[in-house]
Amino acid sequence: MDITLLVSIIVVVALLAVGGFFLVRTRRSVTPGKEETKPEVTGEPEEAAPEEDRERDAGTVGTPPAHAPPAEEAAPAPAEPAAPEIETPPPSAGRMVRLRARLARSQSSFGQGLLTLLSAKTLDEDTWEEIEDTLITADIGVTSATQIVENLRTRVKVLGTRDTEEVRGLLREELLNQIGADADRAVRTEPHSGRPAVIMVVGVNGTGKTTTTGKLARALVGDGRSVVLGAADTFRAAATEQLQTWGGRVGAPVVRKEEGADPASVAFDAVARGIEDGADTVIIDTAGRLHTKTGLMDELGKVKRVVEKKSQVDEVLLVLDATTGQNGLRQARVFAEVVNVTGIALTKLDGTAKGGIIVQVQRELGVPVKLVGLGEGPDDLAPFDPEVFVDAILG
Amino acid sequence: MFETLSDRLTSVFSSLRGKGRLSEEDINATAREIRLALLEADVALPVVREFISRVKERARGEEVSKALNPAQQVIKIVNEELVEILGGETRQVRFAKNPPTVIMLAGLQGAGKTTLAGKLAKWLSDDRNTPLLVAADLQRPNAVTQLQVVGERAGTPVFAPQPGNGVGDPVSVARESIEHARRNNHNVVIIDTAGRLGVDTEMMQQAADIRDAVSPDEILFVVDAMIGQDAVNTAQAFLDGVGYDAVALTKLDGDARGGAALSIRHLTGRPIMFASTGEKLEDFDLFHPDRMASRILDMGDVLTLIEQAQRTFDEAEVEKMASTMASDDDFTLDDFLQQMAMVRKLGPIGNLLGMMPGMGQMRDQIEGIDDKDLDRIQAIIQSMTPGERANPKMINGSRRLRIANGSGTQVSDVNGLVTRFFEAQKMMRKMKSGGGMPGMPGMPGTGGGNKKKAKAQAKKAKKGKQRSGNPLKARQQEAEREAERKRRQEEGGQEMPQLPPGLGGGQPNLPPGLGGPNMPDLSNFKLPKK
Numbered sequence: 001m002d003i004t005l006l007v008s009i010i011v012v013v014a015l016l017a018v019g020g021f022f023l024v025r026t027r028r029s030v031t032p033g034k035e036e037t038k039p040e041v042t043g044e045p046e047e048a049a050p051e052e053d054r055e056r057d058a059g060t061v062g063t064p065p066a067h068a069p070p071a072e073e074a075a076p077a078p079a080e081p082a083a084p085e086i087e088t089p090p091p092s093a094g095r096m097v098r099l100r101a102r103l104a105r106s107q108s109s110f111g112q113g114l115l116t117l118l119s120a121k122t123l124d125e126d127t128w129e130e131i132e133d134t135l136i137t138a139d140i141g142v143t144s145a146t147q148i149v150e151n152l153r154t155r156v157k158v159l160g161t162r163d164t165e166e167v168r169g170l171l172r173e174e175l176l177n178q179i180g181a182d183a184d185r186a187v188r189t190e191p192h193s194g195r196p197a198v199i200m201v202v203g204v205n206g207t208g209k210t211t212t213t214g215k216l217a218r219a220l221v222g223d224g225r226s227v228v229l230g231a232a233d234t235f236r237a238a239a240t241e242q243l244q245t246w247g248g249r250v251g252a253p254v255v256r257k258e259e260g261a262d263p264a265s266v267a268f269d270a271v272a273r274g275i276e277d278g279a280d281t282v283i284i285d286t287a288g289r290l291h292t293k294t295g296l297m298d299e300l301g302k303v304k305r306v307v308e309k310k311s312q313v314d315e316v317l318l319v320l321d322a323t324t325g326q327n328g329l330r331q332a333r334v335f336a337e338v339v340n341v342t343g344i345a346l347t348k349l350d351g352t353a354k355g356g357i358i359v360q361v362q363r364e365l366g367v368p369v370k371l372v373g374l375g376e377g378p379d380d381l382a383p384f385d386p387e388v389f390v391d392a393i394l395g
Numbered sequence: 396m397f398e399t400l401s402d403r404l405t406s407v408f409s410s411l412r413g414k415g416r417l418s419e420e421d422i423n424a425t426a427r428e429i430r431l432a433l434l435e436a437d438v439a440l441p442v443v444r445e446f447i448s449r450v451k452e453r454a455r456g457e458e459v460s461k462a463l464n465p466a467q468q469v470i471k472i473v474n475e476e477l478v479e480i481l482g483g484e485t486r487q488v489r490f491a492k493n494p495p496t497v498i499m500l501a502g503l504q505g506a507g508k509t510t511l512a513g514k515l516a517k518w519l520s521d522d523r524n525t526p527l528l529v530a531a532d533l534q535r536p537n538a539v540t541q542l543q544v545v546g547e548r549a550g551t552p553v554f555a556p557q558p559g560n561g562v563g564d565p566v567s568v569a570r571e572s573i574e575h576a577r578r579n580n581h582n583v584v585i586i587d588t589a590g591r592l593g594v595d596t597e598m599m600q601q602a603a604d605i606r607d608a609v610s611p612d613e614i615l616f617v618v619d620a621m622i623g624q625d626a627v628n629t630a631q632a633f634l635d636g637v638g639y640d641a642v643a644l645t646k647l648d649g650d651a652r653g654g655a656a657l658s659i660r661h662l663t664g665r666p667i668m669f670a671s672t673g674e675k676l677e678d679f680d681l682f683h684p685d686r687m688a689s690r691i692l693d694m695g696d697v698l699t700l701i702e703q704a705q706r707t708f709d710e711a712e713v714e715k716m717a718s719t720m721a722s723d724d725d726f727t728l729d730d731f732l733q734q735m736a737m738v739r740k741l742g743p744i745g746n747l748l749g750m751m752p753g754m755g756q757m758r759d760q761i762e763g764i765d766d767k768d769l770d771r772i773q774a775i776i777q778s779m780t781p782g783e784r785a786n787p788k789m790i791n792g793s794r795r796l797r798i799a800n801g802s803g804t805q806v807s808d809v810n811g812l813v814t815r816f817f818e819a820q821k822m823m824r825k826m827k828s829g830g831g832m833p834g835m836p837g838m839p840g841t842g843g844g845n846k847k848k849a850k851a852q853a854k855k856a857k858k859g860k861q862r863s864g865n866p867l868k869a870r871q872q873e874a875e876r877e878a879e880r881k882r883r884q885e886e887g888g889q890e891m892p893q894l895p896p897g898l899g900g901g902q903p904n905l906p907p908g909l910g911g912p913n914m915p916d917l918s919n920f921k922l923p924k925k
Binding site for chain 1: 431434435436437439440503504505506507534535536537538540541543544545548560592593594619621622623624625626628629632646648649650651652654655674739
């Protein structure tokens with residue numbers, strides 16, 4: 001049985017590989033079509049840009065400035081259906097301070113290491129190599145690390161700098177470049193043309209999707225929005241209850257079905273409910289799935305397609321765990337292909353992990369990090385600010 | 396990205412062909428490639444450095460410079476070193492002299508502790524133990540409920556006196572659970588703790604308190620196979636904070652290469668005991684170091700491929716697949732479609748190819764394949780009539796246009812598919828007639844004995860089939876010839892009576908026993924000698 005299996009599988013796969021020849025050809029002839037679709041993807045944020053400007057004024061999660069008073073007024077509003085002890089989460093202001101503090105605590109050793117390296121009098125071969133190694137240790141990846149160091153070297157040579165402060169500034173700039181400081185990082189949570197904004201949260205198992213969904217809902221409620229949650233994770237034991245707990249805390253209704261129900265139908269119902277209730281934002285929590293499971297990825301694609309029958313999906317957030325290594329890039333690639341990820345939420349950044357993988361993801365896919373998760377506390381979610389991130393890294 | 400270590404090394408060594416031995420420079424170049432491969436597999440940097448220096452040491456030795464194929468030899472060294480670090484003694488669960496045996500799980504958030512607890516309980520009860528699951532994760536919302544559901548699925552009772560969601564003291568829950576287990580005759584207690592970070596001193600203290608309260612026989616550090624360079628810090632923090640006896644690696648069913656396994660083993664010396672490879676409670680087993688080594692090096696993993704296939708297909712499907720391969724009929728588009736659908740069940744095609752050893756040369760083409768292209772192929776084939784599928788040669792220009800319109804593709808796509816299919820068909824024919832697989836280079840001489848054995852078996856199987864195929868054909872031809880002869884004789888027999896008696900000669904004089912029936916017998920007898 002084993003042997004026949006092995007032989008036949010090898011044969012078929014080899015065949016498919018030969019098939020690869022014609023695929024390559026097919027691809028070439030298809031490329032123009034593909035290119036046509038690409039601008040669409042990039043075009044999306046542009047269209048949405050004015051929206052985000054409005055958002056900024058309204059003080060969403062996407063922006064640090066405080067709008068505390070409206071939040072306090074608005075928070076009791078969604079409270080009608082739910083339990084009496086609904087918490088009034090603090091608005092998004094002040095989150096940046098926390099981010100800074102946490103990053104400073106957890107990542108200073110990395111920055112320190114870099115500084116000592118850079119402050120060495122002569123920048124010799126070993127020093128450069130060590131800088132590269134330090135970057136690699138932050139999960140930035142060999143290719144990105146090499147490129148950062150290469151660029152830094154060239155610039156140091158060109159400018160003839162030996163001054164530590166200046167070199168440090170150059171490194172900061174270089175890191176910022178890699179992360180892409182100019183990317184648009186606002187989460188599209190603003191309702192548009194009478195419809196709620198629809199956010200889908202996707203990712204592999206155990207990265208913190210449900211927690212991020214809960215925190216995001218809380219932050220939005222804190223900013224005076226009404227939120228509907230869709231518990232489309234019908235697979236994992238008690239995932240719906242977990243989301244229910246989050247929703248209950250802030251008084252956001254949770255649309256749910258029994259375990260094993262079709263996630264697409266839950267998502268659809270959640271969006272329908274959001275439209276009916278006139279909610280501002282609908283957040284759909286999906287089940288964790290490894291990107292290698294084709295069946296599950298197809299299911300995810302279906303969830304999105306079904307939701308799109310009701311309303312456009314404004315934001316697909318891929319939740320990446322900061323501890324993830326190089327596999328994060330593969331995850332991002334597959335998820336981007338299936339559901340067209342528009343933003344990344346980097347979680348568990350409060351640990352020792354640096355989350356350097358986002359550098360590679362941003363470089364290759366151009367998908368910006370929009371949110372960072374900083375711990376288990378209900379308010380430990382902050383917008384991602386590349387400058388703060390890099391500054392905190394450099395110490 | 397998709398390059399494997401063996402591809403890289405092959406390219407490094409290709410410039411050395413003809414040179415008898417490796418120079419220092421060659422070794423350095425090799426070392427750089429190995430370093431890159433390991434780093435991309437998320438092996439921690441300090442571990443990589445040490446590892447490289449060991450490999451270099453050995454590569455300078457006699458064994459490499461004398462080897463016929465230095466690339467293969469170096470890979471072999473790397474593999475051996477990896478297995479050595481990962482392997483060591485494979486450990487079983489230590490059961491306490493006085494039950495209950497207490498197993499405590501600890502790890503980061505989202506590593507998969509609760510799921511692993513369920514799997515472990517199932518695994519243990521399959522071994523005739525009576526485990527008890529203890530819900531000591533009172534932190535995460537509804538972790539307790541999750542464990543209860545998991546426990547139900549695993550058929551294991553769950554001890555959960557506290558509702559969780561931030562309420563209750565996990566230490567006292569753990570303490571009480573031991574009593575509870577003793578009273579109810581559970582011989583193993585599995586304590587699921589909350590996920591915690593290495594830097595969170597408060598939570599680490601709590602974990603240490605739980606440990607002190609129950610004095611576990613085994614503390615398992617649960618870690619996600621996808622973890623990156625941070626594995627080192629986390630592993631060390633947990634070792635200092637709670638301490639652990641062994642490691643359980645989860646989410647190995649993804650395509651993460653799992654270099655963390657190597658880092659943790661190397662730095663802490665703690666063995667990796669369990670590997671969890673799926674979402675179902677049965678997807679759990681002891682850890683196999685040799686497979687992990689190939690995986691880290693991305694060298695292809697035939698054993699895993701077979702296992703995966705066995706899980707996915709039932710026997711009938713496999714038999715059907717094998718019979719199409721072995722049959723003398725020409726390979727048709729229908730067969731191709733069927734088999735493509737089956738293979739696709741195994742996962743994304745790129746992954747599968749990654750598991751096949753020696754696919755390096757095809758990598759460029761493979762990289763271009765994504766599953767959507769396969770969908771397109773499927774659409775094209777399905778737009779053909781059954782006749783066209785069985786005999787693609789009949790597909791002429793107008794048929795091509797129809798197919799292209801039917802499948803939403805271009806005529807050139809259909810052309811491409813058809814011409815390439817003929818090539819594939821040719822390849823199949825060659826293979827059936829024993830030509831071997833063109834474009835399928837031999838497997839790298841690595842991966843321990845198992846793989847080699849598998850290969851040898853595969854070879855044998857192939858040879859057997861070829862031999863049995865030819866006699867079959869021969870027999871068939873014989874049968875045909877025989878039938879023809881018979882027919883001729885019968886015709887002859889019929890003709891005879893029509894012959895005028897005068898011309899009949901001695902024929903009528905023949906005794907009745909020596910008629911037509913005798914003749915076929917004779918020919919039958921003679922034929923094999925021919």
